[in-house]
Amino acid sequence: MDTGEIANTPEPPYYAVIFTSVLGPDHDGYYETAARMAELVAESPGYLGHESARGEDRLGITVAYFRDEDSIRTWRDNAEHAAARARGRAEWYDGFELRIAKVERAYGFRRAE
Amino acid sequence: MDTGEIANTPEPPYYAVIFTSVLGPDHDGYYETAARMAELVAESPGYLGHESARGEDRLGITVAYFRDEDSIRTWRDNAEHAAARARGRAEWYDGFELRIAKVERAYGFRRAE
Numbered sequence: 001m002d003t004g005e006i007a008n009t010p011e012p013p014y015y016a017v018i019f020t021s022v023l024g025p026d027h028d029g030y031y032e033t034a035a036r037m038a039e040l041v042a043e044s045p046g047y048l049g050h051e052s053a054r055g056e057d058r059l060g061i062t063v064a065y066f067r068d069e070d071s072i073r074t075w076r077d078n079a080e081h082a083a084a085r086a087r088g089r090a091e092w093y094d095g096f097e098l099r100i101a102k103v104e105r106a107y108g109f110r111r112a113e
Numbered sequence: 114m115d116t117g118e119i120a121n122t123p124e125p126p127y128y129a130v131i132f133t134s135v136l137g138p139d140h141d142g143y144y145e146t147a148a149r150m151a152e153l154v155a156e157s158p159g160y161l162g163h164e165s166a167r168g169e170d171r172l173g174i175t176v177a178y179f180r181d182e183d184s185i186r187t188w189r190d191n192a193e194h195a196a197a198r199a200r201g202r203a204e205w206y207d208g209f210e211l212r213i214a215k216v217e218r219a220y221g222f223r224r225a226e
Contacts, residue, residue, distance in 0.1 A: 005135070005172065006133050006134075006135060006172070006208055006209070006210050007133075007210070009210075009212075012212075016129070016131060016212065016214050018129060018131065018176055018216075020119050020120075020164045020176070021119075022118070022119060024224070051133050051172065051174055052168075052172075052174075053166040053167055053168045053172050053173050053174045054166055054168055055165075055166045055167055055168065059118065059119070059164065059165075059166050060166050061164055061165075061166045061174040061176060063131055063133070063174060063176075089222060093222065093224070094223070094224045095119055095221065095222055095223040095224060096119070096221060096222050097119050097120070097122075097219060097220075097221035097222075098219065098220055098221065099122075099125075099129065099216045099218070099219040100216070100217055100218045100219070101129050101214035101215055101216040101217060102214055102215050102217060103131075103212045103213070103214040104213055104214060104215060105212070105213045106210060106211065106212040106213070107210075107211055108208065108209060108210035108211065109202055109206065109208055109209050109210075110207070110208040111137070111206070111207045111208060
């Protein structure tokens with residue numbers, strides 16, 4: 001989930017799950033798990049897309065977009081996702097903040113080829 | 114705005130401005146302007162904090178947090194910020210998406226020292 005593109009989300013309203021994290025010095029297995037989570041979330045009902053970036057300072061932001069709050073709960077309750085979260089907290093992250101937000105307005109720009 | 118820490122935001126509700134962008138190959142002056150905007154937004158009324166990350170693939174996410182919609186409008190109407198946005202669109206970005214969202218719930222974790 002550390003590379004990607006701008007998500008092609010529909011017209012608002014929809015939901016954003018903003019996950020900001022700081023990776024600790026030891027994070028064996030983190031990138032493999034993140035890639036697996038990116039595959040898995042894309043199959044979750046109501047998923048609309050996600051974006052992710054992590055800089056050299058180890059601060060990363062992933063924003064996943066969902067149709068509604070039920071879709072967020074379904075993803076939260078996925079057993080493999082829950083196991084990955086538990087490992088993140090126990091092993092990988094020095095800290096994180098998760099914010100659930102309702103997207104009210106959006107606009108974008110794509111440069112013509 | 115490309116390095117930083119997890120923002121210490123208050124209890125929800127508050128607002129998030131999620132700005133996802135792809136830097137183009139030519140971005141002279143971008144990092145200087147981004148640093149200046151990070152200084153400037155911190156002085157804007159109702160600003161609560163921001164987080165920013167950009168990976169090697171040039172996808173970056175900046176999330177700025179504000180007390181309310183009025184605070185977002187005040188920052189949008191800042192003349193120096195407006196000039197930077199115009200330059201971003203004309204010169205720096207291959208694309209971006211800006212989403213305005215109301216943060217409804219949040220929780221975090223910080224590892225004990």
